[in-house]
Amino acid sequence: MPELKGWKELPIGGLIVEPGNAKQYKTGTWRVLRPVYQPENCIHCMQCWLYCPDQAIVVEIVDGKPKMRGYNYYYCKGCGLCANVCPKSTDPKTKQPAPEEKRAIVMRPETDFAEE
Amino acid sequence: MPAKQALTGAEAIAYAMKQINPDVVAAYPITPQTPVVEYFAKYVADGVVDTEMIPVESEHSAMSACVGAAAAGARAFTATAAVGLALMHEIVYIAASLRLPIVMAVANRALSGPINIHCDHSDAMAERDSGWIQLWAENVQEAYDFTVMAYRIGEHPDVRLPVMINFDGFIISHGVEVLETLDDDVVKSFVGKPIKMYSLLDTEHPVTYGPLDLYDYYFEHKRQQIEAMKHVPKVFKQVAEEFEKISGRKYDLVEEYMTDDAEYIMIALGSTAGTIKHTIKELRAEGKKVGLVKPWVFRPFPKFELQRILNGRKGVIVLDRSASFGAEAPLYEAVKSALYEVAVRPQLGSYVYGLGGRDITPAHIRQAFEDAFKGYLIADEERYLGLRE
Known part of the structure; x- marks a missing residue:
């Protein structure tokens, strides 16, 4: 969130005079659950990037191919879609939820990070 | 040369608006306001003004059309009374909150019920906290004069607020009085070109009107409205002084x-x-x-x-x-x-x-x-x- 301005600094009438300023809005403050990236399990399929309703997945192009590089927590609202669509969240044999240590994305309560 | 004319208050306001030649007039008929826009519609039909006249389906739409027009950078005008003003109520607040210098003539009439068409001030008083500047005319002359002055006050960069010209229903709106009108070119040069700010049609400087404004900023925007009202006395006096020079008639708060x-x-x-x-x-x-x-x-x-x-x-x-x-x-x-x-x-x-x-x-x-x-x-x-x- 940009610093809140006083009434003398704001344009009148609630007008937005700077197009595209929604990017300054730190929607990450809405997050209750935080997706935690475990790169050792990631297969870089980009399903998370495809489904993310914001632009919270950080991607790096290496040798012409996209690589998942974690999260932009400034925007990530913690909806959990990425973890839901991630193929590593499911055990391929049992079709049951995979154990946490084998997943690429684990959803953790934001309270676990309260000290950050 | 200033001319003596015998006009009703409604005719006098329409006559002033003819001289101002606004971009948009959106209105819905209601007693005792109707003759204002009726006379004005004749000017439109006769081609003596360039105004886009919008006959809307309700007062709520009349004020909404004025809000859209004013946000686009147009000079907008409407007129209403009593329950018509009450039906506008929601958009009356929005016009002031969006800081749009719309001008509205209100032929003051009792609010229902029981239904009554005659004069009292309950309609305007219901809007006293809406953020509009309220001018009150005693007679046809003042109704005409305030109409000529209104845009100058509302459009001033330190103000940017809509202006309501109150003139008692029937007593002023339908009563014929002799008044002194100014020449068209005198009014034209006094009113001048619209002072535009944040026009939607200015595509070089895109702007968003009416976004959601919650607990983090709404309060600051209300404080700005409070401040704008504080600037009105100074601006009113300046405009009144200039008006005195062209008319010989002196106004104050x-x-x-x-x-x-x-x-x-x-x-x-x-x-x-x-x-x-x-x-x-x-x-x-x-x-x-x-x-x-x-x-x-x-x-x-x-x-x-x-x-x-x-x-x-x-x-x-x-x-x-x-x-x-x-x-x-x-x-x-x-x-x-x-x-x-x-x-x-x-x-x-x-x-x-x-x-x-x-x-x-x-x-x-x-x-x-x-x-x-x-x-x-x-x-x-x-x-x-x-x-x-």
Whole structure:
């Protein structure tokens, strides 16, 4: 969130005079659950990037191919879609939820990070 | 050359708007406002103005169309009365909040119910906190003059607020009076080109109107509106001074009539001020030191002027043409509040009159003054003129 301005600094009438300023809005403050990236399990399929309703997945192009590089927590609202669509969240044999240590994305309560 | 004409208030306002030649007029008919836009529609039909006239399906739409037009950078005008103004209510607030200098003439009429088409001030008083500048005309001349002045006040960069011109329904709107009108080119150069700010049609500088404004910023935007109102007295006086140069007619936040040595002062809005002036002349002939203060501007409320004028007088009588059920009448409440800090508070009396078009006569006004002469004004007692007990 940009610093809140006083009434003398704001344009009148609630007008937005700077197009595209929604990017300054730190929607990450809405997050209750935080997706935690475990790169050792990631297969870089980009399903998370495809489904993310914001632009919270950080991607790096290496040798012409996209690589998942974690999260932009400034925007990530913690909806959990990425973890839901991630193929590593499911055990391929049992079709049951995979154990946490084998997943690429684990959803953790934001309270676990309260000290950050 | 200024010309003498015999016009109704409605015709006079339409005539001023013809001279101003606004970009957009959106309106819906309602008694007693209808002739304003009816006369104006004739100017449109005759091709003497370039205005886009939008006959809408309701007053809510009329004000909405004006909001859209003004946001686009157009000069927008509408006129209404009573329940029409009430139906607009939501957008009346939005027009002020979006800081759009729309001009609206209100032919003041009693709010329903039971349904009534005649004059009182309940319609405008219901909008007193909407953030509009409220000007109040006593007669056809003032209704015309305020229409000529309105855009200059509302469009000023320090103000950017909509302006409501109140003129008593039927009494002013339909009563024919002789007034002095200005030449078209004089009005044209006085009003000038619209001062545009944040126009939607200025695509080089894109702007968003009306985004969601929650607890993090709404309060700051309201504070800006409060500040804008504080700038109105200065701007009004500047515009009035310039207007005096072209018309010879002098306006201020309030009109003072025979107040210099007055011991007793009556305060009223609108056409009743004329009846009061007549009665004051009679009472002066009898040796009574009486005067009138008529707010030309009711929002922002001319508190400091009233403090200066009323301090130390023997008695102040406030006439209200609307009631506030369960509280003091709106003009009285504001005057009483203004007098809290004056050094020598006068006796104060509240008189409600004229609801639903009930006539007010010199005898009623004299009756209120007589109470004051006897020292029989009670600040916490509301009295009624012309009411059958």
